[in-house]
Amino acid sequence: MGKINALISLIVLLAFTNLFAQGADDTRSREISEYTKNIKLNPKDAGAYINRGDTYVAMAKYDQAILDYSKAIEIDPKNAVAYTNRGNAYAAKGDYNQSISDLSAAIKLNPSFGPSYKYRAAAYLSAKQYDKAWDDLHEAEKLGTNIDSSFFNELIKASGRQN
Numbered sequence: 001m002g003k004i005n006a007l008i009s010l011i012v013l014l015a016f017t018n019l020f021a022q023g024a025d026d027t028r029s030r031e032i033s034e035y036t037k038n039i040k041l042n043p044k045d046a047g048a049y050i051n052r053g054d055t056y057v058a059m060a061k062y063d064q065a066i067l068d069y070s071k072a073i074e075i076d077p078k079n080a081v082a083y084t085n086r087g088n089a090y091a092a093k094g095d096y097n098q099s100i101s102d103l104s105a106a107i108k109l110n111p112s113f114g115p116s117y118k119y120r121a122a123a124y125l126s127a128k129q130y131d132k133a134w135d136d137l138h139e140a141e142k143l144g145t146n147i148d149s150s151f152f153n154e155l156i157k158a159s160g161r162q163n
Contacts, residue, residue, distance in 0.1 A: 114145030
């Protein structure tokens with residue numbers, strides 16, 4: 001009887017998990033629809049493209065997100081947030097060179113935004129460019145960006161350095 005109760009509990013848990021995931025997808029789909037309406041009303045609103053791109057990232061639709069971030073950059077070429085977010089979307093796809101390029105552009109536009117250094121450090125780590133990852137991590141820290149200890153541990157392990 002205990003195994004049956006455990007199995008029932010697992011089935012109920014999976015059902016609730018599926019409902020939660022479905023709810024999140026429904027919410028994101030509604031967000032996409034709202035951003036799309038906003039874009040139709042104001043096609044020069046870079047922020048709407050960025051917001052829709054962020055929602056696509058949350059849905060793991062990186063190619064669509066990249067298209068939206070690219071459109072935001074076309075509208076506002078000095079928008080560091082669009083470059084940062086597009087860089088992160090490229091990193092999520094495993095295109096670390098393009099990620100580094102976009103994050104470098106974001107840093108050039110806004111050198112005091114620490115998270116861009118942190119994200120570029122992660123891309124450098126993934127690209128096995130450890131010295132550059134360390135440099136960016138230190139810069140992010142100097143700018144007050146919180147760095148998770150697991151990130152440090154991963155970089156220490158990969159690079160063989162302490163800092």
